[in-house]
Amino acid sequence: MTPPKGRAGTGRAVPRGRTPGDGDRPAPAAAPGRRPAGTGPGTSTAGPGTSTAARAVPPAPTPSRSRRSGGATVHPGAWWLWATSLGTAATRTTNPLLLALLIAASAYVVATHRSAAPWARSYTAFARLALAVLLIRLVFAVVLGSPIPGTHTLLTLPEIPLPHWAQGIRLGGEVTAEALVFAAYDGLKLATLLICVGAANALASPSRLLKSLPGALYETGVAVVVALTFAPHLIADVQRLRAARRLRGRPDRGVRGLLQVGLPVLEGALERSVALAAAMEARGYGRAAEVPARVRRTTAALTLGGLLGVCAGTYGLLTAEGGGYGIPLLLAGVAAALAGLRLGGRRSLRTRYRPDRWDARAWLVTGSGVAVAALLTLASARAPEALHPGVVPLTAPSLPLWPAAAVLLALLPAFAVPREHS
Template sequence: MSTAAPARVTGGTAGGARRDRWRTAYLPRALHPAAWWVWALGLATAASRTTNPLLLGLVIAVATLVVVARRGDAPWAMAFRLYVWVAVLVVVLRVAFRVVFGGGAGGPVLLDLPTVPLPEWVAGLTLFGPVTAQALLGGFYDGLRLATMIICVGAANALANPKRLLKAVPGALYEVGTAVVVALSLFPQLAESVLRVRRARRLRGGGGSGIRALRGVVVPVLEDALDRSLELAAAMDSRGYGRTEQVAPGSRVLAGVCTVGGLVGVCVGVYGLLDGTSPAVLGAPMLVLGVGLAAAGFGLSGRRVRRTHYRPDRWQVPEVVTAGAGVVVGLGVWLALSLDPAAVNPSLSPPVWPEVGLPALAAVLVGVVPAVATPRTPLTAEEVGA
C-alpha cells in the first residue's frame, strides 16, 4: 500500500519504529482473510455446542455487529443478507416440518389441528395433529443452531476478500488454487464471448432459435474458452509455472505415508464415532489423530512448491487480535458450557425460560472485539484511488 510509505520514512528510533508499525497496521486496509475465517469459525464452533437460544442469539448479534462495522462495499460483502435469508429459511422449514409432520409430542397443546392419517406404505405417517409448545420450541432451538452457524460462515464471507484468500492458499493446494483463480478471472470473459458469438451469428444472417441455435452458440463459446485455456497454459509455461523445489525422495514418501495413514485414522474415527458400542478411543481421539496426520502430510507435500508473493498480506497485530478473539470464543464457550451443562440444551418439558451463566456470555462477547480493534476496510473507490 502506498499509504504505508510515509510511516516507514519517519521511523527514526526503535520506539518510533514500533509506534509507526502499530499505526501502519491500523491504517484502513483489508485484514488478512484467514484472520476473519478463524474468527468466524470460532463463533460457529461455539454455536455448534449449544441449542440455548440466548447464547445463539448473542452469537448472531456479535457476528452481525462486526459485519456491519467492518465490511467494505465489495459484492461479497453485500452477500451477507443472503446468508441471513438462508438462515431464516432453515428455522422456518424446521418449525414447519414439526407442524406438518408432527414429532416432539408432549407439553401444552397450542393448536389442535385435525389429524390426517396417510396410507400404511408411507411409513405410517400422520399429517398435522395437535401442535404442542414443546414441538415448536424444539424445532426452533435446533433450527436456530444451524442458522447461527450459517450466519457465522456468512460473516466470514462478507468480511474476507475471497481473492486474497485464494492468494494465501498453502503450497500443497497451489495447483488447485490456481485453477480456481483462473476460473474466477475467466468468468466475466464468458459473457463477453457469448455476446461476440451471437453477434457473429446475426451478421451471418443465422439467427433462428431452437436446438440448432443453441448448439451454434454453445459450441463456439466452448471452443473459444478451450483455445484460451491453451494460450493461458502456454503463457504460464513460458513464465516458469510448475517450477518445483528439489525435495528429498524420503520427504515425498513420508508425506504419502502421513496422508494415507491419516485417512485410515479418519475412517476408523468416523466408524468409532458412529458405532456407540465401540471403545471411546476409536471415536473422537482417533478422528483427531487421523486429521492431524493427514494435515502433516498436507504440509509436507506443500514444501515442493516455492512461490514469491506480490504484495503479500502480512499477519499483523489486528490479525492476531481477530483470530485470537475467535479462538477465545470457541474455547471459552466450550469450557463454560462443560462447567454448566444445564445451559447447553434448555429444558423442553416443561418449557422453561432458558438460562445462561455469566462465563459463557462473557466468552461470546469477546467476539465483538474485532469490531473496534481492527482497521477500517477501505471502500472500493478508495482502493482504486490509492
C-alpha cells in the same frame, strides 16, 4: 577611427531605467546548498536577471505511511478461524438468546469491517439462506411431526396413513407447542452456523485466501482461481451474445437460441483456456523439484491422515457425544496435516507476491473467536441446563451471565482492529 559597436549600437531597444549591459552578464553561480541573495520562500526568481539554476524548486512530497497498501489488512485466514470458532460456539447451545447474541456480534463486525468489493455482499445471501433453513425446519416439524411429546396442542392436521415400513414417520396429526419450540431452537442453531460462515465470506477476500495456501496445495489454488475468473467471463459472454441476437431480431431463448448462443460461448472459453495454458507454460507452472520417493509417501500419509483426523475431530466438536475425543483428535490431525503440507511444499518451486503476514491483528481476531468457542464449550459442560433450555415442560429461556459475557468477546475485532481500506 570608429568606436567598437556595443549592445547599444546593434539596434536593440534598451529598456528605460536600465544601463546598457545590465542583465547581459551571467549571474554568479550559487554555492551548493546556499540560496542566492534576494531569494526566499516568497520571492520570485524568474526575473530576467536570474539564472534558471538558481530558481527555488519545491521539495517533492513524501508519501504518507498510512497510504501504504496493506497497512490495515488482516490475514484472511484469521477471519475464517474467527468465524469458524463462532460457529463452533453456536453448536454448543440451543439457547435462543445466546444464539441471537452470536448473530448480532457477527453482524456488527461485518457491518464495521467489510469492504465495498462484490464478494463482501454475500452476508445478506447467507442471512436469507439461514432464514429459509429456519422456516423449512418449522415446516418439517408441522408436516412430518416431531418425536418431542407435548401437551399444548396448537392445531390438528389430517393424518395420512403410511405403510408399516415407514414407522416413526407421520404426515399430519397434532402439532404441539413443545414440538415447534424444539424445532425453532434446532433450526436457529443451524441458521447461526450459516450466518457465521457468511461472515467469513464477507470479511475474507477469496483471492487473498487462495494466495495464502501452502506450497503443497498451489495446484488446487490455481484451479480454483481459474474457475473463479472464468465464471464471470462466461456470464458476460452469454449476456453479450443474447443482446446481440435481440438487436438482430433473432430468438435468444429456447433450444435453438441456446445452441446458437452456447456454441460461441464455448468457443471463446476454449480460446481463453488455450491462451491461459500457454501463458502458464511460459511462466513455469507445473515445475516440481526432485523429491525422494520415501518423502513423497510420508507426505501423502501425513496429509491424508491429518485431514481425516481433522474431519473426525471437527465432527466430535460439533456433536455433544464426541466432546471427549474431539479436541485431541482435532489437534493431532492438524499437526499431522501441517507436517505433511510442510514436506509437500519442498517440491513446489513457487513464490508469493506481497504475501499476507500473520501479525498481531490476526492473532487478536483469531484469539477472540477461539476464546468464545472455548468458554461456551466449558459452559455447556458446567451448566448444561442454562445453555440447553428445556421444552418439556415448556419454559422460557433465561440469559446466563458469564456465557453471554463470553459471547461479547467476539466484538473485540470491531474495536481493536482498524477497518481495511477498500
